[in-house]
Amino acid sequence: MKRGILVLADLKITIGSEVFQNPIWVASGTFGYGTEAPELVDVNRLGAIVTKSITRKPREGNPPPRIVETPSGMINSIGLANIGVKKYIQDMLPIYENLTTKIIVNIAGTDVQEYVEIMEMMESVSSVIAGYEINISCPNVKKGGMEFGVDCDMTAKLTEKLRILTERLLIMKLSPNVSDIVSIGLSAENAGADAVSAINTVVGMSIDAESGSSNIFTTYGGLSGPAIKPVGLAMVHKLYNKLSIPIIGMGGIVNTDDVVEYMMAGSTAVQVGTANYRDPGIGEDIIDSLDSFINQTNRKSATDLIGSVRTLS
Numbered sequence: 001m002k003r004g005i006l007v008l009a010d011l012k013i014t015i016g017s018e019v020f021q022n023p024i025w026v027a028s029g030t031f032g033y034g035t036e037a038p039e040l041v042d043v044n045r046l047g048a049i050v051t052k053s054i055t056r057k058p059r060e061g062n063p064p065p066r067i068v069e070t071p072s073g074m075i076n077s078i079g080l081a082n083i084g085v086k087k088y089i090q091d092m093l094p095i096y097e098n099l100t101t102k103i104i105v106n107i108a109g110t111d112v113q114e115y116v117e118i119m120e121m122m123e124s125v126s127s128v129i130a131g132y133e134i135n136i137s138c139p140n141v142k143k144g145g146m147e148f149g150v151d152c153d154m155t156a157k158l159t160e161k162l163r164i165l166t167e168r169l170l171i172m173k174l175s176p177n178v179s180d181i182v183s184i185g186l187s188a189e190n191a192g193a194d195a196v197s198a199i200n201t202v203v204g205m206s207i208d209a210e211s212g213s214s215n216i217f218t219t220y221g222g223l224s225g226p227a228i229k230p231v232g233l234a235m236v237h238k239l240y241n242k243l244s245i246p247i248i249g250m251g252g253i254v255n256t257d258d259v260v261e262y263m264m265a266g267s268t269a270v271q272v273g274t275a276n277y278r279d280p281g282i283g284e285d286i287i288d289s290l291d292s293f294i295n296q297t298n299r300k301s302a303t304d305l306i307g308s309v310r311t312l313s
């Protein structure tokens with residue numbers, strides 16, 4: 001049996017020129033390419049699917065162990081394993097023709113040229129994708145990734161280059177592993193980004209006391225799940241206070257209250273990540289209960305929540 005499909009409240013949100021049927025998206029790296037969801041999950045109900053990061057060449061990622069459970073979360077060091085842009089275009093884009101949900105392609109690269117080439121290849125073929133999320137915040141690769149997202153000039157330069165190449169949505173995905181996320185966000189905004197998304201994973205480490213060994217091959221990995229929700233909320237709120245473009249919030253979302261809190265902090269949309277590993281249908285459940293929340297609290301639409309938190313000082 002499919003999950004519930006009765007949606008009454010106005011859950012629509014707009015980012016740039018794109019209208020999304022609801023603000024609940026699934027996060028990069030936690031929902032594959034959007035084509036592998038189990039039978040019982042109706043992906044067309046999601047606001048959007050963000051694909052795992054695509055690189056120019058196929059990547060096997062880091063050696064195992066590359067995932068470990070931690071208190072209220074997990075650490076991963078997948079290292080951007082993916083099939084590469086050529087095969088992605090060949091195999092995945094045709095499947096999207098049959099989907100009605102919006103597809104956001106997440107791109108990663110080791111230098112500006114790699115990001116540019118991937119986007120040029122994507123733009124050279126006709127496809128139904130709604131936009132791009134640019135991963136400038138991956139903590140699990142030696143070169144590129146987070147290098148861009150911790151530096152204002154590099155963020156601006158990359159955003160500018162990509163902006164010229166596409167009229168589709170351009171979303172820059174920010175790292176929490178910085179001292180000042182707002183200045184990185186402003187660099188993206190001033191260089192033409194339509195939105196920023198935050199947060200990627202928080203650098204973390206896990207050790208086995210008995211063996212004395214690291215639990216992750218690369219020593220450090222990216223912490224995700226409920227453990228990082230307070231970090232994500234603070235970063236979204238700081239960005240909301242200073243940026244004019246929409247913010248897509250994420251980090252530890254597992255239920256509707258989490259979504260409401262992220263929207264109150266300033267998110268226009270949110271992404272559900274690690275929670276998909278426990279239940280790939282969680283996005284649908286959250287859509288249904290967000291609908292009830294909006295109705296029960298006498299709000300007209302989901303957009304009423306955005307930035308509505310009452311701070312005490």
Ligand SMILES: Cc1cc2nc3c(=O)[nH]c(=O)nc-3n(C[C@H](O)[C@H](O)[C@H](O)COP(=O)(O)O)c2cc1C
Binds near residue numbers: 228271
């Ligand atoms: C196993 C795993 C793989 C991920 N892979 C990617 C990726 O390829 N690209 C990316 O931008 N973010 C990636 N992320 C980060 C998530 O998209 C998200 O930013 C982060 O996990 C915080 O959300 P969450 O706490 O709900 O998981 C990955 C996260 C996990 C747990």
